[in-house]
Amino acid sequence: MEAETGSTMETGKGTSRGVRIALALFVVGTLVLGTLLFLVSQGLLSFQAKQEYCLKPECIEAAAAIMSKVNLSVDPCENFFRFACDGWINNNPIPEDMPSFGVYPWLRHNVDLKLK
Known part of the structure; x- marks a missing residue:
């Protein structure tokens, strides 16, 4: 025991x-x-990881294209539509022969011009 x-x-x-x-x-x-x-x-x-920025020509081109379409003089908190779209609207007025105009018709038109 x-x-x-x-x-x-x-x-x-x-x-x-x-x-x-x-x-x-x-x-x-x-x-x-x-x-x-x-x-x-x-x-x-x-x-x-530390944030790295893309400095390739393609990235710079894309950033420039985006920056050309925004209106930096408008506060995005006040009127986001004007901030984001004013550059596009000012640079691409609606053609007289079309009832509306947007990115896709613009793209189609540019592709047609390049094909010709």
Whole structure:
């Protein structure tokens, strides 16, 4: 009987030690994750890659095309339609022979001109 009692106590001590180690690892892990979360929330630590800008000719051309279509003199918070579309409307008036005009008719017209 003593032999059984002794082995049970040793197992209990081993389990108690394993629980303490697991608890210590949990507490340390929680502290590390909490610290990381705090640093990220304060903006002191960032996991995002540094933003790079495309300076290829195609990118510059696309940016210039977009910038030619917006009206920077209008506040986008006040009138977003005018901010986004005034450049297009001023540079592309509705032709007299058409009831409306938009990007697709403009594109079709330019493709037709290039094909000719």
